[in-house]
Amino acid sequence: MAARRCHWSFIGLSSMLAALLSACSQTGPSLPRVLRVARSTSDPGGLNVDETVRSRRVIKQVQALVQEFDPGLHLHPSSFSEANLQREIARQTNSGLGPDLIITNGNSALALLHNKLTDPISLSAEERTQISSLALNRITTAEGQIAGLPVSQYVQLACYDKRRLPEPPESLDALAKASGKGKVFGLAMHLEDLYWTLGGFEATAALQMMLDRGSPSIENKRRLNAWLGWLQNASFQQNVLFLNNQVDLREQLIKGQLDWITCWSSQLPQLRTALKENLGVTTLPRGPVGKATPITRMQVWALGRNSSSRQRADSLRLLAFMVEPWAQKTLSLKYRTSFPINPKVMPIVQRQLATERHLDPAQLELGLTDKPSTHHGNALLSAISSDPRRMTEVGNVLNNVIFGTLNTKEASMALEQALAGAKP
Amino acid sequence: MSALPWLGAVTPGAIGEELLSWLVYLQRGSVLLQLVVVIGLPITMHRFRDRHLEPLRNHPNLQSLVGPLLLLLLSLVFSLLLQPSGLIRYFALLWLGWNLFTPLKTLLLHFNNTFPVEELESTFLKPVYVILSILSFIRLMGSLENLSRIPVANLFGVELSLGKIYTAIVAVYIILTVASRPASFLAWISGKVFGVKSQNRKGLELIFRYSVIGVGLLAVAYYVGIDGNAFIAIAGGLSVGIGFGIKEIISNFISSIWLLFEGSVRPGEILMINGDPCTVRNLGLRATQLRRGRDGAELLIPNQNFFTEEAISYTATETSRRDSVNVGAAYDHDPEQVVELLEAIATNHQQVLSYPPPQAFVTDFADSAVNYRLLFWVANPLQSFNVGSELRQAIWKRFEEKEITIPFPQRQVYPMEWPPSNQTSLRPQLQAEPNLEPRTEDEMD
Structure with missing residues (x-):
């Protein structure tokens, strides 16, 4: 009787393994396309509930923007205080559970790359024109690697x-x-x-x-x-x-x-x-x-190391979208907390704000x-x-x-x- | 989802969203590979356990460590190959920690076999281990900070995050399980400093325990953010609840607190319940647990019964109990001599109190004997039954020595003839029942 029970448990666990492996092989459109996004905040110590709710709302609003560009893509945010960011990302990355994207400031992005917790970003000459060269310099290492993509400031x-x-x-x-x-x-x-x-x-x-x-x-x-x-x-x-x-x-x-x-x-x-x-x-x-x-201060989006090829492709497409003029203008004018990093958009936003406030740009x-x-x-x-x-x-x-x-x-x-x- | 929006609202959607997001990890090859190892190794080991773990058959403690250590070794191999290995290492350590409970228990009992290791393991160590495992797993999945700050409920206008609720539950559990320790210590200190008796000390300990729990629960409520206004709202709600549904529970609880302060029903007290002496074992929030001296049965009596009904206590103010032994002696003996003898017998018994002194009385001139009653006091009410028995034995022996007889009613029985030859009193009855045939002598025998 005991032998039979063992036999069934063996079959059950084997089926579970098979199911897991089949999940790996599924690349069709049935699986949801979700990117896990870790965001650092400068609040010291623990984050409070209000701040978390606000942070989640901001990410959800960004997601609404992303939905217009790619309806099937979802962002799943998680927040960490800046003091804990390196430790938490290291722990997750060592387990293969690291985020696909990390939103942080310039210094933290450089530190993450230095500790091999993120992958550097390669930009084509055309993509570089979308970003202020000075901002790019701030996020480029001595070896010429770009630690992340500056999205706003x-x-x-x-x-x-x-x-x-x-x-x-x-x-x-x-x-x-x-x-x-x-x-x-x-x-x-x-x-x-x-x-x-x-x-x-x-x-x-x-x-x-x-x-x-x-x-x-x-x-x-x-x-x-x-x-x-x-x-x-x-x-x-x-x-x-x-x-x-x-x-x-x-x-x-x-x-x-x-x-x-x-x-x-x-x-x-x-x-x-x-x-x-x-x-x-x-x-x-x-x-x-x-x-x-x-x-x-810059907001930099860095690439996590554990993404699958599909998740990486989605992340790169999202990054490219975030520095495009339309997204830059919308983000700046809609939320009024950050300013564009795209040099082509800066004068547009400046003119718009000046008109609204009846001021000289x-x-x-x-x-x-x-x-x-x-x-x-x-x-x-x-x-x-x-x-x-x-x-x-x-x-x-x-x-x-x-x-x-x-x-x-x-x-x-x-x-x-x-x-x-x-x-x- | 909310029945009473002014009272509270629960929004668990964000939790489900967070947990579902973990499925995204299954799209990563490195995660799947680790899961295959974590699930596959125990299955393989289970399958081939008999063949390969034969040398360790007589060492179950060592045998239980083989699997986790192998998993740890595999995680090392993964990290040497620069592959993510944190999941394997995490589950290996979790497995190892769980399997270490038994060897550690054995080791502890080896040094001190009276240590309450089973109780410690089941009430504290294993629950704490499970709590820490859950927390560490959520942290590993990258959701600890997120989940802990997700507002899931609104209670009396206070936004409750999942983290606060979890911490509150853990804190309440710890307060309820650990509160007895500081309470015992305080009661012990009170006993030493103020000379409180051991029975009163148990009552004091309970009062301290409820105080610690009460203060702890208040602290947890304030930590959660429920302030004075919320307490007023809770009290308002409770008053309605008490009126309708939980009257009995509250009544029992208040009775228990009252009885503790009154000191009439405390652990160690001896009460007469339906004529049987019972010892109070535990005064709970709802019911009092008693042990019946007669048969050792455990009685659970709602506290309010003691509050509203009569109860006989032998220990409320003093613990001694008066009991009596009835005995008859023949009319031949001088009652004065018998009374003296009975009092002497009782005085010589070790467990009979010398003060108040035992007393014997002539209670009745009965049909065949002069009846006496010996009254005596014992210190422990539960001993009175035994003492009574011993006194009866002693009386019998001393009466034998002194040749005092204990008479008993004597009756002479004469066999009757049937039908009676010289009695006619039954004749009219026999005549009234013509169907009854007179029986023969053989039938009567």
């Missing part, structure tokens, strides 16, 4: 509550005066979030020289010290707060604990939902000697994406952030300046060591 802006701050400051001086009158300003402590303030002191050249292991001129050093001095003075102000991350800034603006914050265009939907018509958005204030130099935030200072800042930050140890050391120096444990002269030397010393 976000810019850094100033967001404020119109009820509490009717006139946003146009300069850092005005910001200091407003803070003296009781208005509360919030900044994030990371170099990426503070980079815009360097332009106001024309201190970016000094950083570039330090990174190149050159010695900055006396004038450049003076400008860098002036920037560090402003950073320290600002931190000593009662109404200028330096918080750990953008999420805290956003939450405190919504709660009314802050009146003005630096924000990214990707955060605008949450802020618009919470503050409605009271949300004010403007460009970042200029400094004593120059304009603000905000950088842009040059005054629009989209203009920020195409400024030389933005490109310079992007390149500089990419170079710094490509080495995690260097990024940490720079972050420590900034923390010490903000908390007052280093004076500007010491901080300048520490910054020089951090930038030059770690360079291979």
Whole structure:
């Protein structure tokens, strides 16, 4: 009896194996065409339910767009915090269960390729014309491999509550005066979030020289010290707060604990939902000697390593679609959180936004994406952030300046060591 | 899907969508190859077990580890060939972990054979292992963060994600299974510090346990996001529920809490149920579990019975019980001598309390004897039956020694003739029944 039972279980399990193998051989149209898409978010720690719901909704909206181009193709999104992205993708890829596409920022895309968790993308000359060459450079490795396809970009802006701050400051001086009158300003402590303030002191050249292991001129050093001095003075102000991350800034603006914050265009939907018509958005204030130099963040779509040939083909077709003018224009104008990466679409979107807002196109935030200072800042930050140890050391120096444990002269030397010393 | 939208709504669609998305993996050759190995190896091993595992026949613990270790080895081969092998390694480790329970149990019992390893395994280790396995599998499939944050229900305006519900269920299970430990510890501390008696300590332990569970459940509710307003809504709903459907349950629960505080029915107490002494074993939320001393039967009596009906307790304020032995002595003996003798017998018994002292009384001048009653106290009510028996034996022996007889009613029986020759009293009856034929003497014999 026992032998017969074993025999039947053997037959049952064998049938299961056969069914699995037959699933492999099926390539016909009966199986659904689903691409698993992993998306990283910059929210630290765990993601909350609201953010997940919003993220899923965005992906579903993109899917609705994709349906127009390929009705049979479905996207299945999953979200990971940026801190966990590498670990989770590594775990899944080692099991053959990795996503087909990974949507992340430029630095993470480069790191994923470096760790052999994604496949590089090859682009034809014609396809390259669809993407800003500067954006492509940011995502190209020293070996010439493209870590992912840039699809859109976000810019850094100033967001404020119109009820509490009717006139946003146009300069850092005005910001200091407003803070003296009781208005509360919030900044994030990371170099990426503070980079815009360097332009106001024309201190970016000094950083570039330090990174190149050159010695900055006396004038450049003076400008860098002036920037560090402003950073320290600002931190000593009662109404200028330096918080750990953008999420805290956003939450405190919504709660009314802050009146003005630096924000990214990707955060605008949450802020618009919470503050409605009271949300004010403007460009970042200029400094004593120059304009603000905000950088842009890219949204990059990278190819996972475990896709079947069919899934890979679908992924590549989707990527090609995402940078086409129609999709770029629709994504930018429909969701108003990102800006196109396709150089042909940029002027169209800019004109459209200017017409809607009755403004000169040059005054629009989209203009920020195409400024030389933005490109310079992007390149500089990419170079710094490509080495995690260097990024940490720079972050420590900034923390010490903000908390007052280093004076500007010491901080300048520490910054020089951090930038030059770690360079291979 | 929602019957009462203001109360709650359940939307499980996203979960199904997430689980269905796992089927996409079956379109990948690397995944299928790993599944073939994971399913194929156990089948092959099962098929050829008798032939190849013969040397390990006498070592079942080692035999159970062969399969998982082989699977691990195969995963190593896959990774050396630069092929995805995480699935094989995952299932191998899962299999190995499960099969390690038995050898570890044996090892533990080898060092300490009184350790409650079976209880630990079934109530804690295996459930925890299953929970962790489910979580790790979902994570492996790339859906842990997704699934945990999918809002699946809306309860009193609180958006409940799957992760929160899962964590809440696990937390409630742990609270219910582990709550007895800190409660026992607190009761033990109370016993040591305040000198609480062991019987009261058990009641205290239960009160602590319910407190730990109550606080734990409240904490879980707050973690889930159910705030004061939601509790008011729950209380409103419950009041209707109590009124209609769950009155008995709530009544029993409240009775149990009340009885605990009152201290009348606590574990260790001795109650008379239908004339039988019973020991309270456990005071549950719905019913009290008692052990009947007479036959060891377990009785489950709803708590509200103790709350609404009369119950005799021998341990509510003090534990001693008074019992009696009835005996008769012949009229020849001096009652004073008999009373003294009975009291002496009881006093000499070890389990009869010296205070209150045993007392004997003359209770009746009966037909054939003078009846006496010996009253005595015992410390443990459950012992009174045994003590009574021993006293009766002692009385019999001492009466023998003192030549005191225990008379019994005596009757003289005379055989009667039939039909009676010198009695006529039955004659009218016989005449009234003409069909009755007089029987012969043979028939009567």
